[in-house]
Amino acid sequence: xxxxxxxxxxxxxxxxxxxxxxxxxxxxxxxxxxxxxxxxxxxxxxxxxxxxxxxxxxxxxxxxxxxxxxxxxxxxxxxxxxxxxxxxxxxxxxxxxxxxxxxxxxxxxxxxxxxxxxxxxxxxxxxxxxxxxxxxxxxxxxxxxxxxxxxxxxxxxxxxxxxxxxxxxxxxxxxxxxxxxxxxxxxxxxxxxxxxxxxxxxxxxxxxxxxxxxx
Amino acid sequence: xxxxxxxxxxxxxxxxxxxxxxxxxxxxxxxxxxxxxxxxxxxxxxxxxxxxxxxxxxxxxxxxxxxxxxxxxxxxxxxxxxxxxxxxxxxxxxxxxxxxxxxxxxxxxxxxxxxxxxxxxxxxxxxxxxxxxxxxxxxxxxxxxxxxxxxxxxxxxxxxxxxxxxxxxxxxxxxxxxxxxxxxxxxxxxxxxxxxxxxxxxxxxxxxxxxxxxx
Numbered sequence: 138x139x140x141x142x143x144x145x146x147x148x149x150x151x152x153x154x155x156x157x158x159x160x161x162x163x164x165x166x167x168x169x170x171x172x173x174x175x176x177x178x179x180x181x182x183x184x185x186x187x188x189x190x191x192x193x194x195x196x197x198x199x200x201x202x203x204x205x206x207x208x209x210x211x212x213x214x215x216x217x218x219x220x221x222x223x224x225x226x227x228x229x230x231x232x233x234x235x236x237x238x239x240x241x242x243x244x245x246x247x248x249x250x251x252x253x254x255x256x257x258x259x260x261x262x263x264x265x266x267x268x269x270x271x272x273x274x275x276x277x278x279x280x281x282x283x284x285x286x287x288x289x290x291x292x293x294x295x296x297x298x299x300x301x302x303x304x305x306x307x308x309x310x311x312x313x314x315x316x317x318x319x320x321x322x323x324x325x326x327x328x329x330x331x332x333x334x335x336x337x338x339x340x341x342x343x344x345x346x347x348x349x350x351x352x
Numbered sequence: 353x354x355x356x357x358x359x360x361x362x363x364x365x366x367x368x369x370x371x372x373x374x375x376x377x378x379x380x381x382x383x384x385x386x387x388x389x390x391x392x393x394x395x396x397x398x399x400x401x402x403x404x405x406x407x408x409x410x411x412x413x414x415x416x417x418x419x420x421x422x423x424x425x426x427x428x429x430x431x432x433x434x435x436x437x438x439x440x441x442x443x444x445x446x447x448x449x450x451x452x453x454x455x456x457x458x459x460x461x462x463x464x465x466x467x468x469x470x471x472x473x474x475x476x477x478x479x480x481x482x483x484x485x486x487x488x489x490x491x492x493x494x495x496x497x498x499x500x501x502x503x504x505x506x507x508x509x510x511x512x513x514x515x516x517x518x519x520x521x522x523x524x525x526x527x528x529x530x531x532x533x534x535x536x537x538x539x540x541x542x543x544x545x546x547x548x549x550x551x552x553x554x555x556x557x558x559x560x561x562x563x564x565x566x567x
Binding site: 175176178179257258260261262267270271275280290292293294295296297299300301302303304305307308309311312313314315316317319320324325328329331332333334335336 | 390391393394472473475476477482485486490495505507508509510511512514515516517518519520522523524526527528529530531532534535539540543544546547548549550551
Protein backbone atom coordinates (compact mmCIF):
# COMPACT_ATOMS: atom_id res chain seq x y z
CA UNK A 138 0.00 0.00 0.00
CA UNK A 139 1.08 3.54 -0.71
CA UNK A 140 0.91 4.66 2.92
CA UNK A 141 3.83 2.55 3.97
CA UNK A 142 6.22 4.55 1.81
CA UNK A 143 5.15 7.81 3.41
CA UNK A 144 8.05 9.14 5.42
CA UNK A 145 5.64 11.31 7.43
CA UNK A 146 3.86 8.32 8.93
CA UNK A 147 6.88 6.19 9.61
CA UNK A 148 8.81 9.03 11.17
CA UNK A 149 6.14 10.47 13.39
CA UNK A 150 7.23 11.27 16.90
CA UNK A 151 4.89 11.00 19.87
CA UNK A 152 3.50 14.42 20.76
CA UNK A 153 3.88 16.17 24.11
CA UNK A 154 0.30 15.75 25.30
CA UNK A 155 0.68 12.28 23.97
CA UNK A 156 -2.69 10.64 23.50
CA UNK A 157 -4.66 13.68 22.29
CA UNK A 158 -2.35 15.21 19.72
CA UNK A 159 -0.94 11.89 18.52
CA UNK A 160 -4.45 10.60 17.98
CA UNK A 161 -5.37 13.62 15.93
CA UNK A 162 -2.38 13.12 13.67
CA UNK A 163 -3.12 9.44 13.35
CA UNK A 164 -6.73 10.17 12.43
CA UNK A 165 -5.60 12.61 9.77
CA UNK A 166 -3.06 10.17 8.35
CA UNK A 167 -5.61 7.36 8.15
CA UNK A 168 -8.26 9.66 6.67
CA UNK A 169 -5.87 11.01 4.05
CA UNK A 170 -4.96 7.49 3.01
CA UNK A 171 -8.54 6.30 2.87
CA UNK A 172 -9.84 9.30 0.90
CA UNK A 173 -6.99 8.70 -1.58
CA UNK A 174 -7.57 4.95 -1.89
CA UNK A 175 -11.34 4.66 -1.68
CA UNK A 176 -12.87 7.94 -2.79
CA UNK A 177 -15.08 10.08 -0.60
CA UNK A 178 -18.23 7.95 -0.64
CA UNK A 179 -16.70 4.78 0.73
CA UNK A 180 -14.88 6.42 3.62
CA UNK A 181 -16.74 6.41 6.93
CA UNK A 182 -15.93 8.05 10.25
CA UNK A 183 -16.34 4.64 11.87
CA UNK A 184 -13.90 3.06 9.42
CA UNK A 185 -11.30 5.76 9.98
CA UNK A 186 -11.77 5.44 13.75
CA UNK A 187 -11.33 1.68 13.61
CA UNK A 188 -8.13 1.88 11.60
CA UNK A 189 -6.74 4.72 13.71
CA UNK A 190 -7.59 2.83 16.90
CA UNK A 191 -9.75 5.59 18.36
CA UNK A 192 -13.37 6.05 19.33
CA UNK A 193 -15.49 7.59 16.53
CA UNK A 194 -16.59 10.20 19.07
CA UNK A 195 -13.05 11.53 19.15
CA UNK A 196 -13.22 12.22 15.40
CA UNK A 197 -16.50 14.06 15.89
CA UNK A 198 -14.91 15.96 18.76
CA UNK A 199 -11.86 17.04 16.76
CA UNK A 200 -13.37 17.52 13.33
CA UNK A 201 -17.15 17.51 13.57
CA UNK A 202 -17.86 14.88 10.93
CA UNK A 203 -16.81 13.41 7.61
CA UNK A 204 -17.00 16.61 5.56
CA UNK A 205 -14.89 18.51 8.06
CA UNK A 206 -12.46 15.63 8.34
CA UNK A 207 -12.09 15.69 4.57
CA UNK A 208 -11.54 19.45 4.57
CA UNK A 209 -8.84 19.07 7.22
CA UNK A 210 -6.73 16.65 5.22
CA UNK A 211 -6.84 18.19 1.76
CA UNK A 212 -4.64 21.19 2.37
CA UNK A 213 -1.91 21.12 -0.24
CA UNK A 214 1.61 21.39 1.15
CA UNK A 215 2.52 24.49 -0.83
CA UNK A 216 1.31 28.04 -1.34
CA UNK A 217 1.11 30.26 -4.43
CA UNK A 218 3.92 32.38 -2.99
CA UNK A 219 6.22 29.40 -2.68
CA UNK A 220 5.53 28.26 -6.22
CA UNK A 221 5.99 31.74 -7.67
CA UNK A 222 9.26 32.11 -5.76
CA UNK A 223 10.48 28.83 -7.18
CA UNK A 224 9.42 29.80 -10.70
CA UNK A 225 11.21 33.14 -10.42
CA UNK A 226 14.58 31.60 -9.69
CA UNK A 227 16.71 32.26 -12.78
CA UNK A 228 16.96 29.09 -14.87
CA UNK A 229 17.81 27.78 -18.29
CA UNK A 230 14.52 25.93 -18.31
CA UNK A 231 11.21 27.10 -19.69
CA UNK A 232 8.38 28.05 -17.36
CA UNK A 233 6.45 24.93 -18.35
CA UNK A 234 9.44 22.78 -17.59
CA UNK A 235 9.89 24.17 -14.11
CA UNK A 236 6.18 23.89 -13.40
CA UNK A 237 6.24 20.29 -14.66
CA UNK A 238 9.10 19.53 -12.26
CA UNK A 239 7.09 20.90 -9.33
CA UNK A 240 4.02 18.89 -10.36
CA UNK A 241 5.93 15.64 -10.84
CA UNK A 242 7.79 16.28 -7.59
CA UNK A 243 4.47 16.61 -5.76
CA UNK A 244 3.22 13.38 -7.33
CA UNK A 245 6.37 11.58 -6.22
CA UNK A 246 5.86 12.63 -2.62
CA UNK A 247 3.51 10.18 -0.91
CA UNK A 248 1.83 12.74 1.32
CA UNK A 249 1.03 15.31 -1.36
CA UNK A 250 0.09 12.58 -3.85
CA UNK A 251 -2.43 11.15 -1.39
CA UNK A 252 -3.82 14.59 -0.68
CA UNK A 253 -4.29 15.38 -4.35
CA UNK A 254 -5.81 11.97 -5.10
CA UNK A 255 -8.22 12.32 -2.20
CA UNK A 256 -9.48 15.63 -3.52
CA UNK A 257 -9.76 14.41 -7.08
CA UNK A 258 -11.62 11.22 -6.21
CA UNK A 259 -13.96 13.09 -3.92
CA UNK A 260 -14.63 15.81 -6.47
CA UNK A 261 -16.33 13.35 -8.78
CA UNK A 262 -19.11 12.59 -6.33
CA UNK A 263 -19.16 15.35 -3.73
CA UNK A 264 -20.16 18.94 -4.48
CA UNK A 265 -18.20 20.06 -1.39
CA UNK A 266 -15.05 18.43 -2.70
CA UNK A 267 -15.68 19.81 -6.18
CA UNK A 268 -15.96 23.26 -4.60
CA UNK A 269 -12.70 22.69 -2.78
CA UNK A 270 -10.82 21.57 -5.87
CA UNK A 271 -12.34 24.48 -7.77
CA UNK A 272 -10.86 26.81 -5.17
CA UNK A 273 -7.47 25.12 -5.45
CA UNK A 274 -7.55 25.24 -9.22
CA UNK A 275 -8.55 28.86 -9.29
CA UNK A 276 -8.34 31.52 -6.60
CA UNK A 277 -6.25 29.65 -4.07
CA UNK A 278 -3.35 28.46 -6.18
CA UNK A 279 -3.21 28.61 -9.94
CA UNK A 280 -4.73 31.95 -10.79
CA UNK A 281 -2.55 33.86 -8.29
CA UNK A 282 0.45 32.13 -9.83
CA UNK A 283 -0.62 32.90 -13.38
CA UNK A 284 -1.40 36.52 -12.51
CA UNK A 285 1.84 36.99 -10.63
CA UNK A 286 3.72 35.70 -13.65
CA UNK A 287 1.83 38.10 -15.93
CA UNK A 288 0.44 35.53 -18.28
CA UNK A 289 -2.12 36.42 -20.91
CA UNK A 290 -5.68 35.09 -20.15
CA UNK A 291 -4.45 34.01 -16.69
CA UNK A 292 -7.72 32.46 -15.47
CA UNK A 293 -8.29 30.31 -18.53
CA UNK A 294 -4.68 29.23 -18.89
CA UNK A 295 -4.43 28.50 -15.18
CA UNK A 296 -7.57 26.38 -15.42
CA UNK A 297 -6.05 24.40 -18.28
CA UNK A 298 -2.79 23.89 -16.40
CA UNK A 299 -4.84 22.62 -13.48
CA UNK A 300 -6.86 20.36 -15.74
CA UNK A 301 -3.66 18.80 -17.06
CA UNK A 302 -2.40 18.13 -13.56
CA UNK A 303 -5.72 16.57 -12.59
CA UNK A 304 -5.85 14.51 -15.77
CA UNK A 305 -2.31 13.24 -15.27
CA UNK A 306 -3.10 12.24 -11.68
CA UNK A 307 -6.19 10.38 -12.90
CA UNK A 308 -4.40 8.58 -15.71
CA UNK A 309 -1.32 7.73 -13.67
CA UNK A 310 -2.68 6.83 -10.23
CA UNK A 311 -6.41 6.19 -10.56
CA UNK A 312 -6.77 4.62 -14.00
CA UNK A 313 -3.15 3.42 -13.90
CA UNK A 314 -2.45 3.52 -17.60
CA UNK A 315 0.47 1.09 -18.17
CA UNK A 316 2.47 3.43 -20.42
CA UNK A 317 2.54 6.00 -17.61
CA UNK A 318 3.55 3.37 -15.07
CA UNK A 319 6.43 2.31 -17.33
CA UNK A 320 7.63 5.83 -18.18
CA UNK A 321 10.22 7.50 -15.99
CA UNK A 322 9.46 10.71 -14.11
CA UNK A 323 11.90 12.39 -16.47
CA UNK A 324 10.08 11.26 -19.64
CA UNK A 325 6.74 12.38 -18.25
CA UNK A 326 8.22 15.69 -17.10
CA UNK A 327 9.54 16.38 -20.61
CA UNK A 328 6.19 15.84 -22.31
CA UNK A 329 4.21 17.61 -19.59
CA UNK A 330 6.63 20.54 -19.79
CA UNK A 331 6.11 20.88 -23.54
CA UNK A 332 2.38 20.81 -23.11
CA UNK A 333 2.35 23.30 -20.22
CA UNK A 334 4.57 25.64 -22.23
CA UNK A 335 2.03 25.45 -25.04
CA UNK A 336 -0.87 26.26 -22.70
CA UNK A 337 1.02 29.04 -20.94
CA UNK A 338 2.04 30.57 -24.24
CA UNK A 339 5.64 30.43 -23.01
CA UNK A 340 5.08 34.16 -22.59
CA UNK A 341 7.64 34.70 -19.91
CA UNK A 342 10.12 32.00 -20.72
CA UNK A 343 13.30 33.57 -19.39
CA UNK A 344 15.56 31.74 -21.82
CA UNK A 345 14.28 29.18 -24.25
CA UNK A 346 15.26 25.66 -23.29
CA UNK A 347 16.74 24.18 -26.45
CA UNK A 348 14.98 20.85 -26.47
CA UNK A 349 11.99 20.89 -24.19
CA UNK A 350 9.38 23.07 -25.81
CA UNK A 351 9.23 21.71 -29.32
CA UNK A 352 9.55 17.98 -28.82
CA UNK B 353 -33.03 16.56 -19.79
CA UNK B 354 -29.92 16.26 -21.84
CA UNK B 355 -30.72 12.73 -22.98
CA UNK B 356 -33.58 13.91 -25.14
CA UNK B 357 -31.31 15.54 -27.73
CA UNK B 358 -29.56 12.25 -28.46
CA UNK B 359 -29.92 11.34 -32.12
CA UNK B 360 -29.22 7.69 -31.28
CA UNK B 361 -32.37 7.41 -29.22
CA UNK B 362 -34.60 9.31 -31.57
CA UNK B 363 -33.48 7.37 -34.60
CA UNK B 364 -33.66 3.83 -33.29
CA UNK B 365 -36.26 1.64 -34.94
CA UNK B 366 -38.79 -0.25 -32.84
CA UNK B 367 -37.81 -3.88 -32.36
CA UNK B 368 -40.09 -6.77 -33.05
CA UNK B 369 -41.08 -7.28 -29.42
CA UNK B 370 -41.87 -3.59 -29.04
CA UNK B 371 -42.53 -2.92 -25.35
CA UNK B 372 -39.46 -4.78 -24.15
CA UNK B 373 -37.05 -2.99 -26.45
CA UNK B 374 -38.41 0.47 -25.63
CA UNK B 375 -37.98 -0.24 -21.93
CA UNK B 376 -34.41 -1.32 -22.50
CA UNK B 377 -33.63 1.94 -24.27
CA UNK B 378 -35.28 3.94 -21.55
CA UNK B 379 -33.31 2.08 -18.88
CA UNK B 380 -30.06 2.79 -20.73
CA UNK B 381 -30.88 6.47 -21.15
CA UNK B 382 -31.75 6.90 -17.47
CA UNK B 383 -28.68 4.94 -16.37
CA UNK B 384 -26.37 6.96 -18.63
CA UNK B 385 -27.74 10.19 -17.20
CA UNK B 386 -27.48 9.02 -13.60
CA UNK B 387 -23.94 7.66 -13.92
CA UNK B 388 -22.92 11.02 -15.44
CA UNK B 389 -24.68 13.13 -12.81
CA UNK B 390 -24.16 11.14 -9.63
CA UNK B 391 -21.08 8.97 -10.07
CA UNK B 392 -21.13 5.19 -9.87
CA UNK B 393 -21.58 4.79 -6.11
CA UNK B 394 -24.78 6.73 -5.79
CA UNK B 395 -26.58 5.05 -8.68
CA UNK B 396 -28.80 2.11 -7.74
CA UNK B 397 -30.68 -0.37 -9.88
CA UNK B 398 -33.80 0.53 -7.91
CA UNK B 399 -33.30 4.23 -8.56
CA UNK B 400 -32.82 3.69 -12.28
CA UNK B 401 -35.87 1.42 -12.38
CA UNK B 402 -38.01 4.01 -10.58
CA UNK B 403 -37.01 6.81 -12.94
CA UNK B 404 -37.38 4.60 -16.02
CA UNK B 405 -40.78 3.42 -14.82
CA UNK B 406 -39.91 -0.27 -14.89
CA UNK B 407 -39.60 -3.08 -12.38
CA UNK B 408 -36.02 -3.52 -11.05
CA UNK B 409 -36.33 -7.17 -12.05
CA UNK B 410 -36.44 -6.09 -15.68
CA UNK B 411 -33.04 -4.43 -15.29
CA UNK B 412 -31.63 -7.58 -13.76
CA UNK B 413 -33.21 -9.57 -16.60
CA UNK B 414 -31.70 -7.39 -19.33
CA UNK B 415 -28.37 -6.48 -17.79
CA UNK B 416 -27.72 -8.67 -14.77
CA UNK B 417 -26.95 -5.92 -12.27
CA UNK B 418 -25.37 -2.52 -11.75
CA UNK B 419 -21.90 -3.38 -13.06
CA UNK B 420 -23.29 -4.83 -16.27
CA UNK B 421 -25.68 -1.91 -16.65
CA UNK B 422 -22.74 0.44 -16.33
CA UNK B 423 -20.74 -1.53 -18.90
CA UNK B 424 -23.68 -1.36 -21.32
CA UNK B 425 -23.92 2.44 -21.32
CA UNK B 426 -20.28 3.46 -21.50
CA UNK B 427 -19.57 2.56 -25.09
CA UNK B 428 -18.16 5.63 -26.79
CA UNK B 429 -19.89 6.62 -30.00
CA UNK B 430 -16.77 6.46 -32.14
CA UNK B 431 -14.09 3.99 -33.15
CA UNK B 432 -10.35 4.34 -33.72
CA UNK B 433 -10.94 3.83 -37.44
CA UNK B 434 -13.39 6.73 -37.60
CA UNK B 435 -11.04 9.06 -35.76
CA UNK B 436 -8.05 8.08 -37.88
CA UNK B 437 -10.10 8.59 -41.04
CA UNK B 438 -11.08 12.06 -39.87
CA UNK B 439 -7.48 12.91 -38.95
CA UNK B 440 -6.25 11.75 -42.35
CA UNK B 441 -8.45 14.15 -44.29
CA UNK B 442 -6.08 16.73 -45.80
CA UNK B 443 -6.25 19.96 -43.81
CA UNK B 444 -4.46 23.19 -43.11
CA UNK B 445 -4.75 22.47 -39.41
CA UNK B 446 -2.24 20.72 -37.21
CA UNK B 447 -2.92 17.23 -35.92
CA UNK B 448 -3.43 18.59 -32.41
CA UNK B 449 -5.92 21.10 -33.69
CA UNK B 450 -8.01 18.49 -35.48
CA UNK B 451 -7.89 16.19 -32.49
CA UNK B 452 -8.92 19.09 -30.23
CA UNK B 453 -11.92 19.74 -32.51
CA UNK B 454 -12.99 16.11 -32.22
CA UNK B 455 -12.62 16.19 -28.43
CA UNK B 456 -14.51 19.46 -27.99
CA UNK B 457 -17.15 18.22 -30.44
CA UNK B 458 -17.65 15.11 -28.32
CA UNK B 459 -17.94 17.22 -25.19
CA UNK B 460 -20.57 19.39 -26.86
CA UNK B 461 -22.70 16.36 -27.73
CA UNK B 462 -24.91 15.50 -24.78
CA UNK B 463 -24.82 11.75 -25.30
CA UNK B 464 -21.06 11.37 -25.64
CA UNK B 465 -20.45 13.93 -22.87
CA UNK B 466 -22.64 11.95 -20.47
CA UNK B 467 -20.96 8.71 -21.46
CA UNK B 468 -17.49 10.13 -20.86
CA UNK B 469 -18.49 11.75 -17.57
CA UNK B 470 -20.08 8.53 -16.36
CA UNK B 471 -16.88 6.61 -17.00
CA UNK B 472 -14.65 9.25 -15.45
CA UNK B 473 -16.73 9.63 -12.30
CA UNK B 474 -16.99 5.89 -11.89
CA UNK B 475 -13.28 5.34 -12.47
CA UNK B 476 -12.43 7.20 -9.29
CA UNK B 477 -14.19 4.70 -7.06
CA UNK B 478 -14.71 1.52 -9.06
CA UNK B 479 -11.88 -0.76 -10.19
CA UNK B 480 -14.14 -2.12 -12.94
CA UNK B 481 -14.73 1.35 -14.30
CA UNK B 482 -11.05 2.20 -13.98
CA UNK B 483 -10.30 -0.92 -16.02
CA UNK B 484 -12.80 0.16 -18.63
CA UNK B 485 -11.39 3.67 -18.91
CA UNK B 486 -7.89 2.19 -19.05
CA UNK B 487 -8.99 0.12 -22.04
CA UNK B 488 -10.49 3.17 -23.73
CA UNK B 489 -7.41 5.25 -23.07
CA UNK B 490 -5.09 2.57 -24.33
CA UNK B 491 -5.78 -0.43 -26.53
CA UNK B 492 -9.32 0.39 -27.57
CA UNK B 493 -8.95 3.94 -28.81
CA UNK B 494 -5.90 6.09 -28.33
CA UNK B 495 -3.00 3.74 -28.90
CA UNK B 496 -4.43 2.39 -32.18
CA UNK B 497 -4.85 5.99 -33.31
CA UNK B 498 -1.34 6.99 -32.26
CA UNK B 499 0.19 3.89 -33.89
CA UNK B 500 -1.79 4.35 -37.08
CA UNK B 501 -0.53 7.92 -37.29
CA UNK B 502 3.05 6.75 -36.76
CA UNK B 503 3.79 8.85 -33.74
CA UNK B 504 6.97 8.40 -31.74
CA UNK B 505 6.41 6.77 -28.30
CA UNK B 506 2.77 6.11 -29.26
CA UNK B 507 1.68 4.50 -25.98
CA UNK B 508 3.05 7.22 -23.74
CA UNK B 509 1.92 10.10 -25.93
CA UNK B 510 -1.52 8.52 -26.38
CA UNK B 511 -1.81 8.17 -22.60
CA UNK B 512 -0.96 11.84 -22.16
CA UNK B 513 -3.48 12.90 -24.80
CA UNK B 514 -6.06 10.81 -22.96
CA UNK B 515 -5.07 12.32 -19.64
CA UNK B 516 -5.62 15.81 -21.05
CA UNK B 517 -9.06 14.89 -22.31
CA UNK B 518 -9.97 13.39 -18.93
CA UNK B 519 -8.56 16.39 -17.08
CA UNK B 520 -10.46 18.83 -19.25
CA UNK B 521 -13.71 16.91 -18.70
CA UNK B 522 -13.08 16.99 -14.95
CA UNK B 523 -12.25 20.69 -14.83
CA UNK B 524 -15.05 21.74 -17.16
CA UNK B 525 -17.98 19.54 -16.18
CA UNK B 526 -17.24 18.03 -12.77
CA UNK B 527 -15.31 20.75 -10.96
CA UNK B 528 -16.87 23.43 -13.18
CA UNK B 529 -14.02 25.90 -13.13
CA UNK B 530 -15.58 29.30 -13.94
CA UNK B 531 -12.93 30.32 -16.49
CA UNK B 532 -13.74 27.22 -18.53
CA UNK B 533 -17.47 27.88 -18.27
CA UNK B 534 -16.91 31.42 -19.55
CA UNK B 535 -14.55 30.50 -22.39
CA UNK B 536 -15.94 29.69 -25.81
CA UNK B 537 -15.47 26.27 -27.40
CA UNK B 538 -13.19 27.99 -29.88
CA UNK B 539 -10.89 29.47 -27.21
CA UNK B 540 -10.62 26.14 -25.44
CA UNK B 541 -10.02 24.34 -28.72
CA UNK B 542 -7.12 26.68 -29.55
CA UNK B 543 -5.32 26.11 -26.26
CA UNK B 544 -6.04 22.39 -26.19
CA UNK B 545 -4.79 22.13 -29.77
CA UNK B 546 -1.49 23.79 -28.88
CA UNK B 547 -1.04 21.50 -25.94
CA UNK B 548 -1.94 18.32 -27.88
CA UNK B 549 0.48 19.34 -30.63
CA UNK B 550 3.18 19.65 -27.98
CA UNK B 551 2.42 16.20 -26.56
CA UNK B 552 2.17 14.60 -29.99
CA UNK B 553 5.42 16.17 -31.09
CA UNK B 554 3.55 17.56 -34.10
CA UNK B 555 5.39 14.76 -35.88
CA UNK B 556 2.95 14.37 -38.69
CA UNK B 557 1.55 17.85 -38.94
CA UNK B 558 0.71 17.98 -42.64
CA UNK B 559 1.12 21.73 -42.90
CA UNK B 560 1.95 23.92 -39.96
CA UNK B 561 -0.97 26.04 -38.82
CA UNK B 562 0.44 29.54 -38.51
CA UNK B 563 -0.96 30.49 -35.13
CA UNK B 564 -2.06 27.43 -33.24
CA UNK B 565 1.04 25.56 -32.25
CA UNK B 566 3.23 28.24 -30.77
CA UNK B 567 0.81 30.39 -28.86
